[in-house]
Amino acid sequence: MPLRFRPATADPADLERAVAYPADGPTDPVPALDADRVRDELAAQQFRPEWTWFAEDEEGRILARALWWGRADSEHPLALDCLQVRPEVSDPAELAVRLLAAGHEAFGARPLYNLSLPHDWRATPALARAVAWREEAAHRAGLTGTVERLRYEWTPEAGTAEPTGRLVFREGTDEEFLDFFARLSRGSLDLHTQAELRAMDAEALARDDLAYYLDCPGERSWWRLAHLPDGTPAGMAIPSRTPYHRNVGYLGVVPELRGKGLIDEVLGEITRFHAAEGADRITATTDTVNRPMAAAFDRAGYRVTEIRLVLEEPSGP
Incomplete structure (x- = not known):
């Protein structure tokens, strides 16, 4: 026919x-x-x-x-x-x-x-x-590339965690965020990040990530760098939004400080920021294989609303 x-x-x-x-x-x-x-x-x-x-x-x-x-x-x-x-x-x-x-x-x-x-x-x-x-x-x-992701959602009924003082958050320059993007990509459990690092180095990926989040509907002024109280670099928090609602854009802890529960502090900062702005919903996604990040969302009161099956061109050789 x-x-x-x-x-x-x-x-x-x-x-x-x-x-x-x-x-x-x-x-x-x-x-x-x-x-x-x-x-x-x-x-x-x-x-x-x-x-x-x-x-x-x-x-x-x-x-x-x-x-x-x-x-x-x-x-x-x-x-x-x-x-x-x-x-x-x-x-x-x-x-x-x-x-x-x-x-x-x-x-x-x-x-x-x-x-x-x-x-x-x-x-x-x-x-x-x-x-x-x-x-x-x-x-x-x-x-031919397949990634399965958990879609999470926070609503005000879940509440927000109070800051513990374990991290200090501040504004930063684009150059500082580029450095943190590169640092956080190393050892990442995010499958997309792993695939991109097979095709380019961490610095090139950092430039792509910076450009992507600058292009998102969220405001650049929302972004924060995280440090220990003594000034040691610890991670970053990028609250963002989609065309539909506010979301957890990008967050992470530097490799040498992972496994200490600091991701809860970073996620808490993003959640408190959006909540203070009156958000009635905050969405987030993470790969099903990224169990530490999923556990952090669970602890912060985010709930799984759906699975995202992402089919895409594979990256790298």
């Missing part, structure tokens, strides 16, 4: 067709975006017609939909937010990989794919099968 893979740019009605595509159903239990959310993202320029792709049959019937996301000022999409295939399609992975490949060719890049899932998604056979064909399609389209 002849198929056409195209963005929603040919006709003004295309966007309404993208909005009207069913968001969920018993045959596809992967959580999808409903019509209101799609409209909101389009209005915010975080979804765009050229980032909204269809697979159509020769009669113009939509068989699959892919929605890529970016910030309002992004030149190219940053992530695939939604991938759906009609239940009557016998080989959803095959159709999906062709749709992804068409989008990737147009973008000149392979944006990562974020799948937001319930914490126990593997225990539900239908959900596990729906994830499996998406993983297969993403891998075949070049997104």
Whole structure:
């Protein structure tokens, strides 16, 4: 059957067709975006017609939909937010990989794919099968790196810990933060950091990290360096935000002081900062394998709300 893979740019009605595509159903239990959310993202320029792709049959019937996301000022999409295939399609992975490949060719890049899932998604056979064909399609389209992340959320009911005085926090220059980014990357349990360090040195990664967090919606004035009371460098705290809510941007303790509970002090500083600004929700993520960081979130009253399955191009050789 002849198929056409195209963005929603040919006709003004295309966007309404993208909005009207069913968001969920018993045959596809992967959580999808409903019509209101799609409209909101389009209005915010975080979804765009050229980032909204269809697979159509020769009669113009939509068989699959892919929605890529970016910030309002992004030149190219940053992530695939939604991938759906009609239940009557016998080989959803095959159709999906062709749709992804068409989008990737147009973008000149392979944006990562974020799948937001319930914490126990593997225990539900239908959900596990729906994830499996998406993983297969993403891998075949070049997104062969897989990271599973815990998404945490803090709300005011959890409260905040009082400062203990074990650390002193202060403002710092970009050069100082560059130095700390490089220090904190060494020995990191974060899988993305480990992968990046296989492709570049710590100083180059620090420059990338600094540029990334400067580009986030959070304010540069929020950032703090952490020291022991005697002035010994200890770590840093970067409260930040997404286009939707405040979050724990970046935090860490220098390698020589890890294992002493100081991460609780750094996380506490970020949480207190956001809470004092009136935040009713603070989100955070960490890899499932980064057990010390997950334990720190647990101790601080953050709770796991979902699993993020991230499929991306692998970094490094």
